[in-house]
Amino acid sequence: MNRNGEGILARRSGGLALAVGLLAISSARAADRVDYARQVKPILTARCFACHGALKQESGLRVDTARAMLAGGEGGPAVVPGSAGESPLIDRVCGEGGDRMPPTSEGVGLAADQIAVLRAWIEQGARAPADETPEPDPRDHWAFRPPARPVVPPSPGGNPIDAFLAKRWVDQNLKPQPPAEKGIWLRRVTLDLIGVPPTDADRSAFEADRSPDACEKVVDRLLASPHHGERWGRHWLDVWRYSDWWGLGQELRNSQKHIWHWRDWVVESLNQDVGYDEMIRAMLAADEQTPNDLGRLRATGFLARPYFLFNRNTWLEEVVEHTGKAFLGLTLNCAKCHDHKYDPIGQPDYYRFRAFFEPYQLRTDVLPGSTDLDRDGLPRAFDGNPDAPTFLFIRGDERRPRKDRPIKPGLPALLAPEGITIEPVELPTEAASPGLRAFVVRDLLNEADARVKAARSAQSTALIRSAVASARSLVGSTQGPDLANVPAWILATRALESAESHRVSLRARADADRARAQNLPASALMARASKLARQAALAKAEEDLALAIFAAGKNESKKRDAARKAVEEARKRLDAPGDFYTPIAGARKSAESNVETAESKARRFPTTSTGRRSALARWIADRKNPLTARVAVNHVWMRHFGAPIVPTVADFGRKGTPPTHPELLDWLAVDFMEHGWSMKRLHRLIVTSDAYRRTSSARGADPATLAADPENRLYWRMNPTRMEAQVVRDSLLSLADSLDQTLGGPTVPTKDESSRRRSLYFFHSHNDYPKFLATFDDASVLECYRRSESIVPAQALALSNSKLALAMAGRIADQIARSKNPDFIRAAFERVLGEAPTSAERATCEQALAQWRVLLKARGLADPDQRAQVNLVQALLNHNDFVTIR
């Protein structure tokens, strides 16, 4: 309460009276010498540096050194040593309203005890270490300077990773741990590269291979496996926030339908080792670079993901934030309402970055083989509104745009000193008019043909039935012919007419579309298309009317009237002037969020794209960009070693944590870029290092090493990690040889719990996800630069009780038993944990098996041995080292 009392006093008083009051209160504290570095500087760093430090110097004042405070700014010195009462610094932090520092817009003022510290420090003479250094220039921040390939320290091994790590051990006198058992390494590398454990055959082959390059062969095999793309695709989809669509009931509000095409593109690209730079360019701007390459257009699912039906600003905010974090490790989002507090990113920079994306919208293109966009299609980005302006929002408030100053696309000057060149892109005809794509017309015509064929056969069937029935009735009765089957025949006839009419009209529309696109004389063709389209509409209306008339239900008169009216109107339109017709669309635009209007809805797809996103993508994926490669190799490193080099994986700015191994990071980044941004090369480099081979155990470790670096920040041993959710489930299936190896395709519904597809293929949205995976910290679709690794009882329950775990235990036990391996316990250990049991473990298992047998025999079970073995395997699936990548 004392603290609050002081606070109230500080706020209500002012000037000298306040100084006296506070001095009395804090006199006890003032008697102690204030430690500038430990007590004063942290306050100033947290609350004042952003505006009075290296980043900005409001009123010419810096407070990042005592010297600077004494020198002061435009208003003279900030601090008068020995006299807190005369020091403007104290006056301002105690100020009220507009006078207070930090300003009210920055939240609450300094706490009373903080002010007391400042005051006491000044009263004691405002002393500071003579060698105090000012806050470093943001331009010198390590991550904003392009990486240069550092010299690899001399070392006996061939892998630079080991050389860089070893240098630090030598410096700090640490002793690394020996390599892990071969089986452990094989399990580790297999899980890391393809997401399932090695099979018995993999293990025997590796054990038998005594050649010096046995490990390299394993790595080559794994990197060549199509499952490598599935494993690493899921990692990158975490970072890129993959999500299937979600919304309220059937209303799509977030993301897009069929976005799994993007997932398949990621998996395929990784399998083909497409360069990371090329992947970035494709995700941000494939529509401008390869407008007719539907395969590559899938990449723009990255831009389809942040779709939000209700608010275009929210949508674009997510694009800005996560483009910044994912590719650049920059927290651009912090500059939405005000200048960035730590990085040289002004508030206008935030909106300049947004402007790259301002024109883009989404549409779903027709894909070959499917004409129904509800069933399949390609969600993709395109510049729908090339002229859409970007405005800065005052204090980030979308209701307060600065309309007098439209903002052009651009980049923070410090990161892009050369600026950026944007050139508009002319799109090929089919990109702007996807209805012209040959397969679109072909598939529509095939479908129309099929409809005609079906209608014709339905008509003949109806005709025959009707003829047979009336013949029968004529023979057997004196009354008139039986007309019960006539309606079916009439309906079938109408359907056939409608189908034929549709087919003819479709052809005519396609002809007219083509002529117009090729700038040939088109007016006659357009008139024809128009006329046939209207005839087709009439035929369809007549078909509907027939249906309404012969519908069995009561109270159909309303429907009949409506159908009759529709026919009349269609007939009227037949002779209406004009040659308007609807071109074949070939794509459907997604509603432009809350900014959709009737006009924007009807607008045709532009034939020019702004080129903004291409320019941005080029800059991000440029070798000169200091951030991109560093951020990427850090992500890869973390997923192999269980710890990142830069702990703040999505913030490489000044607020982030510096790298534990800056030279190693830079070497990896440069090597990565110099070798075509090849992910597979990077993986190979990492997993063939001695560091990656090391045991994760600290047993027998050098005590001095253990004491100096208990958290293993310097990689003197390997880090064990917990399997990600997907790996847990896929491994259960794989160990039982029950994993469906099919690659790609539409998502598996979450209710299909017994599916054996890889977990990557499950539907996964904010509101709908597989519960088994959720138990093991599945990726949040909102943001997941790094998975959580919780250890909670729900995981124990899922592995102990789920149908999946129980069924797989049964199968594994059965397979081992059928293999006639005389040593069941060893075989089970090797299969599930990747290594043989110790003698103590074996004894424990034998004891448990015996106990189970007794129990099961007492229950009269036919085959207690077999059942006990299943239980043993089930226990091993619950072993800590099953879910752990050792």
Place this chain on the structure above:
Amino acid sequence: MPYPGPAPSRRDFLGGLGTSFAGLALAAILHRDRVSLGAEAGWSPPDGKPHFPPKARSVIWLFMNGGVSHLETFDPKPELNRYAGKTIEATPYKSALDPKKLALSRVVVVNDANGQQRNTLFPTQVGFKKYGQSGIEVSDWLPRLGGCVDDLAVVRSIYTTDNNHGAQTQFHSGRHMLDGEFPNLGAWVHYGLGTLNDDLPQYVSIGHREYWNKSDGHYLGPEHDAVPIRVDPTSPLDYARPEGDLSTDEQRLGFSLVDRLDRLRGDSYPGDPALAARIKSYELAFRMQRSLPEALDFRGEPESTRGLYGLDDPASRPFGEQLLATRRLVERGVRFIQVQHGAGGAGVWDAHSGLRNNHAANCRKIDQPIAGLLIDLKRRGLLDETLVVFGTEFGRTPGSQGGDGRDHHIYGFTVWMAGGGLKRGVVHGATDEIGFHAVENRHYVTDIHATILHQLGLDSRRLELPGRKRLDIDHGQPIREILA
């Protein structure tokens, strides 16, 4: 060998781990840095202890989905009847429509059919009576709850800013839907405080959660999500019992084997915190598997108690069962239970039309159960340490929608709290004469959070994570006037 029960000689292996769920989660994440942990000197995760002496131990968070009309429950407005049928402009209270005041609203769905201004006043659809010594007025649809009014602290001046059902998430987390998703109150409590009972999850969710309000932990991590519980002792939660033919005896042997094997691994991997945490998690899982069904088994409850919760009335039975389960869980030391009432659409209370029938029916479903809960807690001496909250995403418009309904209303509505060291039988704050704006002692929804955290002995600012700066409005201010 019965499980659990580690061999005494192995006890030291778990030394220092603590025995709590919170301790467990911490042990697991200590060596990690999901958020820039370690980036900030001096930061450390919570130790599970309150920051100052707490008044309350547990929280029961009752949430009515859809938006309860304050005007037909806890905030009587005779002037609505006087000016019924008139537009607000035509009454002395036309200043309610001051655009500056209305600017509070932050719209998600532009031009939605709902969430609009409704300016033709709609009379109160039910009568009110004064109850108890405090004489606080409660609507005739809630007579049982009226009988408990001397235990309530009724806050009639809450406001929010999302005029659509995104206000559900806003009520839980304090953030507007357009800001993204943030940890909710229960998650903060779970993050900040240690366990009251090792055998039960500490943050539990009962009842259906709508589209807007699906999860809890967000950046605190999924381990701080509420555990969804079904009031069904045979299947209280996912994977609560073997989904296959496995007897309890067999499984106990299995758990015991896993325990022994994991401990043996401790020799090969000394000091591995994850291994220690996993051993602990299996012990807890095994105990939870037994204790949860027991907690949800009402067979031992006397007939009188069942009646108290309205289990004899089909209308009130479903919610009554949930609240009886809630009491049993609180009694056994569950820290935070959120109970959602009213599934379907945007929530059953969403009375855009037919408000009279809607609210009369819904009140009947909750009146006896909530009153029963309060009485039961009180007679067991639990109300002193249990804080009960009655909330909803927003109130409903003083004006009519479609002639017989009320629309969403964010500018002023009622929330009440009871027990947990709060004043009893008081009203705090007020809306204007037509129940439009909160005018006296206005409180944003996070003031409720701050009040609850304060009673639990937590300072939300001390729970903040590095790299996750929260705004002043996220923290809110305790409503000091209702603290006992």
